[in-house]
Each structure stands twice: as structure tokens, then as C-alpha cells.
Amino acid sequence: MKVAVDAMGGDYAPDEIVLGALQAAKEYTEENIEIVLVGDQAQITQSLDRLGDWQNFNIRIHHASEVIDTHESPGAAVRKKKDASVVVATGLVKQGQCDVAICAGSTGAAVAAALLGLGRIKGIERPAIATPMPNLTGTTVLVDSGAQVDSKPKHLVQNAIMGAIYAEYVLNIPRPRVGLLNIGEEESKGNEQVLATYPLLQQLSTVNFIGNVEGRDIPRGSVDVVVCDGFVGNIVLKLGEGMAGAILQLVKDSIKSSGFWTKMASMFVLPALRGLKKKLDYAEYGGAPLLGVNGGFIICHGSSRAKAIKNAIRVAKEFTEQDVVAHIRENIAKEGVVTNE
Amino acid sequence: MKVAVDAMGGDYAPDEIVLGALQAAKEYTEENIEIVLVGDQAQITQSLDRLGDWQNFNIRIHHASEVIDTHESPGAAVRKKKDASVVVATGLVKQGQCDVAICAGSTGAAVAAALLGLGRIKGIERPAIATPMPNLTGTTVLVDSGAQVDSKPKHLVQNAIMGAIYAEYVLNIPRPRVGLLNIGEEESKGNEQVLATYPLLQQLSTVNFIGNVEGRDIPRGSVDVVVCDGFVGNIVLKLGEGMAGAILQLVKDSIKSSGFWTKMASMFVLPALRGLKKKLDYAEYGGAPLLGVNGGFIICHGSSRAKAIKNAIRVAKEFTEQDVVAHIRENIAKEGVVTNE
Numbered sequence: 001m002k003v004a005v006d007a008m009g010g011d012y013a014p015d016e017i018v019l020g021a022l023q024a025a026k027e028y029t030e031e032n033i034e035i036v037l038v039g040d041q042a043q044i045t046q047s048l049d050r051l052g053d054w055q056n057f058n059i060r061i062h063h064a065s066e067v068i069d070t071h072e073s074p075g076a077a078v079r080k081k082k083d084a085s086v087v088v089a090t091g092l093v094k095q096g097q098c099d100v101a102i103c104a105g106s107t108g109a110a111v112a113a114a115l116l117g118l119g120r121i122k123g124i125e126r127p128a129i130a131t132p133m134p135n136l137t138g139t140t141v142l143v144d145s146g147a148q149v150d151s152k153p154k155h156l157v158q159n160a161i162m163g164a165i166y167a168e169y170v171l172n173i174p175r176p177r178v179g180l181l182n183i184g185e186e187e188s189k190g191n192e193q194v195l196a197t198y199p200l201l202q203q204l205s206t207v208n209f210i211g212n213v214e215g216r217d218i219p220r221g222s223v224d225v226v227v228c229d230g231f232v233g234n235i236v237l238k239l240g241e242g243m244a245g246a247i248l249q250l251v252k253d254s255i256k257s258s259g260f261w262t263k264m265a266s267m268f269v270l271p272a273l274r275g276l277k278k279k280l281d282y283a284e285y286g287g288a289p290l291l292g293v294n295g296g297f298i299i300c301h302g303s304s305r306a307k308a309i310k311n312a313i314r315v316a317k318e319f320t321e322q323d324v325v326a327h328i329r330e331n332i333a334k335e336g337v338v339t340n341e
Numbered sequence: 342m343k344v345a346v347d348a349m350g351g352d353y354a355p356d357e358i359v360l361g362a363l364q365a366a367k368e369y370t371e372e373n374i375e376i377v378l379v380g381d382q383a384q385i386t387q388s389l390d391r392l393g394d395w396q397n398f399n400i401r402i403h404h405a406s407e408v409i410d411t412h413e414s415p416g417a418a419v420r421k422k423k424d425a426s427v428v429v430a431t432g433l434v435k436q437g438q439c440d441v442a443i444c445a446g447s448t449g450a451a452v453a454a455a456l457l458g459l460g461r462i463k464g465i466e467r468p469a470i471a472t473p474m475p476n477l478t479g480t481t482v483l484v485d486s487g488a489q490v491d492s493k494p495k496h497l498v499q500n501a502i503m504g505a506i507y508a509e510y511v512l513n514i515p516r517p518r519v520g521l522l523n524i525g526e527e528e529s530k531g532n533e534q535v536l537a538t539y540p541l542l543q544q545l546s547t548v549n550f551i552g553n554v555e556g557r558d559i560p561r562g563s564v565d566v567v568v569c570d571g572f573v574g575n576i577v578l579k580l581g582e583g584m585a586g587a588i589l590q591l592v593k594d595s596i597k598s599s600g601f602w603t604k605m606a607s608m609f610v611l612p613a614l615r616g617l618k619k620k621l622d623y624a625e626y627g628g629a630p631l632l633g634v635n636g637g638f639i640i641c642h643g644s645s646r647a648k649a650i651k652n653a654i655r656v657a658k659e660f661t662e663q664d665v666v667a668h669i670r671e672n673i674a675k676e677g678v679v680t681n682e
Contacts (some may be wrong), residue, residue: 136587146524149532183487191490191572215576216583231532232525235556236580242557243584246477251592268445322454 001032003316004089004098007092008067009105011303014039017104018047020309025057027310033317035059036098038066039085059188064088067105071303074108078116084327086110088115093295100296100316102287104304110297111147112291119297123332126151127292128159128230129299130166132285133240139285141167141176141220144230145237147290151229153197156180157204161331162291163225164207169322170315174203176224179213187212191274193229201227206331256337286311289319291328296320344657345439348380348388349408349426350446352644355380358445359388359652366398368651369512374658376400377439378407380426393394393560405429408446411643415449419457427451431458431495434636441637441657443628445645451638452488452631459636462666464673467492468633469500470640471507473626474581476562480626480651482508482517483559485571486578488631492570494538497521498545502672503632504547510663511630511656517565522573528553534570547672627652630660632669637661 005021007014014037018115037044041063048061062208066084068077076086085104090113092098103110107129115127128144143163148155160178167176180201182190187198189212201209213223217235228236278284287298288306298316300308346362348355362376378385382404389395389402407425409418419428424644427446431454433439437679446449449472457469484504489496501519505616508517521542523531528539530553542550554564556577619625627649628639639657641649 136590144535181576183490183572183579191570194572215579215581218580219583219587229532231524231535232576233575235577236524237556239556239559239580240584242560243581244588246560247585247588249477267356314398 001100001317001320002034002036002092002098003313004036004038004092004101005041005309005313006089006101006103006105007037007044008064008085009103009110010300010306013104014043014047016305017309018044020304020306021059021313022048022051022054022057023306023310024313025054025059027056028313028317031317033058033313035313036062036092037090038062038064038089038092040065047292059157062088062092068109070109072106072109074106074112077109078112080316084113087112087117090114090297093297094118097178099320100298102298102300102309102312102316104300104309104312106302107146107299110299114290114293114295114297118293118297121292121294121329121332123336124162124292124328126155126158127290128155129233129288130163130291131233131237131288132171133218134285135219137221138173139171140152140218140221140223141171141225142233142237143225143227143291144233145288146234148230148231150231151193153193153200156193156197156227156229157200157335158292158332160201160204160207160209160225160227162328163227165226165324165327165331166289166291169324170318171224173224174207176336177222178207178225179210179217179223180226181226181228181236182212182214182289184214185212188260197227204335206334247277284311285315286304286313287315289315289324291324342658342661343377343433344654345377345379345403345430345433345442346654347426347430347444347446348378348385349405349440350444350451351641353646354445355384355388357646357649359385360392361391361645361647362400362654363392363395364647364651365396365562365654366395366400369654369658370398372658374399374654376654377403377433379405379430379433381406391505394525399555403429403433409450409491411447411450411581413447415447415453419453425450425454427454428458431455431638433454435459439641440661443639443650443653443657445641445643445650445653447643448487448640451545451640454630455634455636455638459634459638462633462635462670462673464677465499465503465633465669467496467499468573468631469496469503470629471504471632472574472578472629473512475579475626476560478562479514480512481559481562481564482512482566483569483574483578484566484632485574486629487571487575489571491572493536494534494541497534497538497568498541498604498676499633499673501542501548501550501566501568502676503669504568505629506665506672508566508670510665510668511659512565514565518548518551518563519548519566519568520558520564522567522569522577523553523555525555526553538568542672545676579652587679588658589602625652626656627654628656630656630665632665636666
């Protein structure tokens with residue numbers, strides 16, 4: 001399996017991206033994964049050389065001379081900069097030289113590069129990002145978490161079908177519970193968008209639709225796949241990340257401001273908190289697949305460090321091994337009538 | 342000051358509502374607050390008698406023979422049941438017999454009763470619920486958190502004006518920072534609704550508009566008033582509540598599953614955690630005002646227990662003392678041109 005990693009995208013590129021890639025190459029030596037770092041050859045070589053014995057691992061560089069900045073207009077930048085690292089990485093997947101691409105740069109540019117470079121799966125009008133969020137008992141996937149806004153009901157239906165496949169094949173959740181994110185459980189609740197979506201989701205044969213779910217169902221873990229448009233999903237995702245960080249901060253502060261004995265005691269408790277932090281750490285999940293394009297494409301947080309990139313390579317591996325793209329093609333064809341409404 | 346409390350609405354009505362009202366009456370003896378419990382006289386009397394010396398406090402019963410159930414269609418129920426507790430409580434405000442009404446029953450019915458009973462402030466097309474959410478440093482108000490869906494840009498502008506007044510006069514935040522909830526900070530980000538709202542917010546003279554904010558800005562406390570439509574706001578609110586509860590549960594579990602010394606140590610740490618829980622407890626905030634109607638109207642969580650009701654009475658008191666309705670009238674008139682666009 002070959003993974004193209006955009007080495008130039010993200011707040012800590014190229015150093016942290018290169019480090020994460022090398023860590024993955026070391027961890028997956030047995031599994032025949034080749035990692036192709038895409039970007040400025042000189043910069044990437046410098047980063048690698050600083051890390052030492054990289055030449056012993058299955059990692060190589062594919063030069064790309066340009067970089068897309070987060071402030072550029074995504075569509076225009078992707079069209080103009082044919083030799084941008086994200087465009088070249090996507091091209092390697094399109095040409096069959098790699099199985100999957102990974103990008104931690106501008107999400108807008110990544111989505112545009114994937115759409116233009118790989119095209120959409122037949123029956124899918126808009127791709128969606130499927131982001132896993134930790135909950136009390138496991139993981140809930142949020143589809144879409146930022147690729148589409150002003151989604152029509154049919155787009156939400158497509159999100160449901162794709163999200164269910166990802167939860168089942170990559171997250172190993174059998175018959176995942178798919179819920180429509182809404183402001184009440186009753187079918188009569190919601191805005192125009194979700195009111196029109198509800199009956200369409202009920203008609204699906206490949207999706208275990210459990211009805212409307214509310215914000216609180218995500219941390220509770222009472223739903224496996226949460227269907228929403230990218231505007232709502234992105235707000236939910238960022239609120240979730242922010243709250244996890246803020247509450248752990250509050251726990252730490254509240255221990256620190258306590259008396260002597262509590263402080264002594266907290267020496268024993270803080271390791272437990274670190275375990276908890278790991279559970280809530282989004283970097284553990286690495287990357288989120290862009291579902292609906294004709295090929296593997298994993299999007300990472302712009303603030304990804306080495307750990308997140310290493311884990312994104314694991315996600316890319318599972319995504320490819322489970323052939324998620326083929327399953328989407330199959331189920332979208334099965335549900336054809338509903339998704340066109 | 343007179344507060345009408347719908348004693349029949351909420352999951353724990355009438356007992357917890359009546360208990361909370363009595364606690365408030367005891368706490369505010371010096372401040373000349375009369376509490377009027379609206380609902381079934383026999384049931385309320387029974388609840389009160391169980392609590393003992395209620396006759397020594399400034400509390401009385403106003404009989405109402407009907408109750409609106411959470412499963413009824415709000416608009417129809419409010420029109421049909423003229424003697425429903427929430428309708429009668431609203432009527433007391435309309436007739437000037439009370440200054441403000443409090444309701445923990447169906448939010449839909451409460452909003453309908455307030456709209457029909459009190460009418461809207463001139464220039465306001467849709468009322469909005471302003472719910473405070475705790476953050477790292479204080480409180481962020483979410484406007485709207487569930488009264489309106491499919492809001493037009495002008496409705497979001499009205500939410501901004503009203504939310505700023507509430508934050509300034511009731512939460513004592515001078516020149517509150519007002520942000521538009523979006524999926525990125527750049528003006529070019531978002532769906533059609535927020536893209537059209539951004540330039541309108543920039544034109545406001547009574548609002549300190551700081552631009553777009555993201556989900557993570559809420560727990561961080563980098564914004565005081567978050568403007569959104571009720572669909573997004575309600576999802577955000579319930580996710581926030583659910584996450585606070587889930588993370589504290591994880592902290593507890595993670596301490597419990599640790600070794601002997603950690604368990605011993607946690608005896609000292611758990612009191613600190615309880616302080617934290619109080620900080621994150623939404624019941625501490627009591628109730629959220631319905632802004633934009635011609636009179637005081639406070640909406641409580643359906644699961645409110647006595648503490649929440651007691652705190653809602655405090656909110657009602659501050660709302661009335663600060664004359665929020667008059668300030669809204671004034672600022673909406675000042676901003677007239679913008680809010681009509």
C-alpha cells in the first residue's frame with residue numbers, strides 16, 4: 001500500500017508531518033506500507049536528515065514546487081497551482097501511483113483538490129468529512145463536519161449512507177445507529193432542512209436509522225453516526241474539542257487551587273487525568289476521511305503534530321484495506337432512488 | 342415585584358417547582374418579592390403543606406384548571422386551553438398583575454403562550470431565548486438557543502441587539518463582545534444565512550460586533566454573546582450540557598479505576614471536583630429569558646429541580662429590575678433601518 005502525504009500542509013509543516021510519517025514507517029515496517037512525502041525536496045530532506053536513520057525505512061520524497069496557503073481562495077488556488085503539494089499528492093492517487101492521500105493543510109483547498117483531482121463517486125453530489133468524536137463508551141462519527149454548507153436533504157441522505165459505511169468497516173461498529181442531528185426527538189421538530197430529510201432517511205435499506213438525535217446524544221454515545229450539514233457539524237466539532245480542553249483545564253486549576261493535602265493527593269490523581277486526556281485527545285484519531293470522492297483522501301486538523309499524522313496514516317491504511325470507496329459505490333447504487341429525491 | 346410561576350410545567354412539577362419557589366421566597370424576604378404559584382390549587386396546596394411553614398412567606402396560589410402536556414402541539418394547545426397554567430401565568434403579566442412569568446414546561450408552549458399573550462416588541466419579528474453557558478472565565482450567552490429556526494439575517498441581527506442588552510444589564514458585562522457563530526473567522530466563511538448577516542452586524546451602533554467566532558470560542562470565553570439561529574443554538578447548548586456531564590463522569594471513573602494510593606488521594610480531590618461540577622451546573626443559571634416579547638418571561642429547562650427554579654426567580658428579579666424590555670425597545674428603535682433589511 002502506498003500513502004501520499006502532503007508534507008507542506010499544516011501549522012507545523014514540514015517538520016511535524018515528516019516526523020509523524022517516519023514514526024508510522026517505523027511502526028508499520030511489517031505491513032508493506034510505502035510513504036511518499038510530497039513537497040519541496042530540499043526542505044523535506046532537511047527535515048528527514050535531522051531525524052536520522054530514515055533511509056532504512058519505506059519512505060521516499062516526491063517533489064512538488066508549490067504550496068497552497070490557508071488564506072488563498074481554495075478553488076482558485078487549486079486550479080492555478082498545478083504543482084502544489086496537495087494537488088500533486090491527489091494526482092498520485094488519481095494516477096494509481098498511491099492508494100490514498102493525507103493532507104493537514106487548508107481544508108477548503110484539500111476538498112477542492114480532491115474534488116477536482118479524483119472526482120465524485122456516481123450518485124454523490126457533495127463529498128463529506130466524517131470526523132470521529134470520542135464519547136463515554138467509544139466513538140461517534142460526525143458526517144459532515146465541514147466540507148459542505150447549505151446542504152439539501154438529499155445531501156444529508158448521502159452523508160448518512162457514507163457515514164454508516166465508515167462506522168461499520170473502519171470503526172468496526174456492526175449495524176451502526178445513524179441519527180439525524182436535530183433539536184428534539186420528535187419527527188415534527190426541526191428546521192426545513194431536517195424536516196424534509198427525516199422521511200428520506202426512513203426509506204433507506206442500507207442504513208439503521210434511529211431517528212432524530214440531540215446534541216447531548218453525542219457525548220453520551222447513544223448514536224454511532226450523526227448526520228448533519230457541514231455548518232452545524234463544524235461548529236459541533238470545534239465546540240467538542242474546545243470543551244474537552246477547557247474542562248480538563250478547569251479540573252487541573254481546581255486541584256491546584258486547593259489546600260496542601262489535596263495538592264499532595266493530586267500527585268496520585270494527575271496520572272489518571274493524563275489517561276483521560278488521551279481518551280479525549282483528538283490527535284489520537286488522526287484524520288478524517290473525505291467521503292464521496294473517487295479515491296482515498298484523509299483530512300487532518302491544521303494543528304496536527306507528529307502523533308496526529310502517524311495516526312492519520314493508520315486511518316488511511318484501514319480506509320484502503322476496507323475498500324470504503326467500493327462500499328460507498330455499492331450502497332449508493334442500491335439506494336439510488338432515494339438519494340436523487 | 343411579583344413573579345408568576347407556572348407550577349404545573351416541567352418534569353418534576355409541581356413538587357420541585359413549589360419547593361424552589363418557597364426557597365426563593367425564604368431567600369428574598371427582605372426584597373419584597375411576591376411569588377404567585379399558578380396551577381391546580383389542590384395539588385399546589387398539598388405540595389406546599391408538605392413543606393411546612395409556607396404561610397409565613399410572600400407566596401400565594403392562583404388557580405388554573407388546565408395543563409399543557411409536552412406532547413401537545415404548542416400553538417394549538419395554547420389557543421385551546423385558555424385556563425392552562427402557562428397561559429394564565431402569562432396573562433397575569435399581560436394584565437400587569439405580575440412583572441414576569443417563569444415556566445419549566447414545554448418550551449414550544451411557553452414561547453407560543455408568551456407570543457400570543459404578550460405580543461412582540463415593535464421591530465422584533467421573532468423572540469429569542471438567551472441561554473448563559475459557563476466558560477473558562479465566566480459566561481457566554483447563546484442567542485437564540487431554541488425559539489426560532491430557519492432565521493433570516495434580520496432575525497440574527499435582532500438576536501445580536503437583544504443579546505448584547507441582556508449581557509450588559511443582567512450579566513454585568515460592560516460592552517459585551519458579540520460574535521457571529523460560524524465555521525471560520527474569515528468574513529468569507531459560512532452558509533448563506535451568516536454570509537448575509539455579517540455585513541448587517543457591522544452596521545450596528547449599539548453592538549460591539551467582533552466578527553465571526555467558532556465553536557471553540559464558547560468554552561474559551563473569548564466571546565460574550567454568541568449569535569446564531571435556534572437550530573444551531575439548541576444543538577450547541579445540549580452538546581455543551583452533555584459534554585460537561587460526560588467529562589466529569591470520565592474523571593470520576595478514571596479516578597475510581599486507579600490503584601489504592603490514587604483512590605486514597607482522590608478522597609482529597611473529589612471535593613475540588615464537586616466545586617467544578619457546580620461551576621458547570623446549568624441549574625445554577627436557573628432560567629433563560631425569552632427576549633423580544635412585551636414583558637418578562639423566563640424559560641427553564643424541563644428537567645429543572647428546586648435549585649433551578651429558585652435561581653430562575655433570581656434571574657426574573659434581575660431581568661425586571663434592569664428593565665431589559667425597555668432597553669430592547671430603545672435599541673431596536675435606534676437600529677431600526679438595519680433590522681428591517
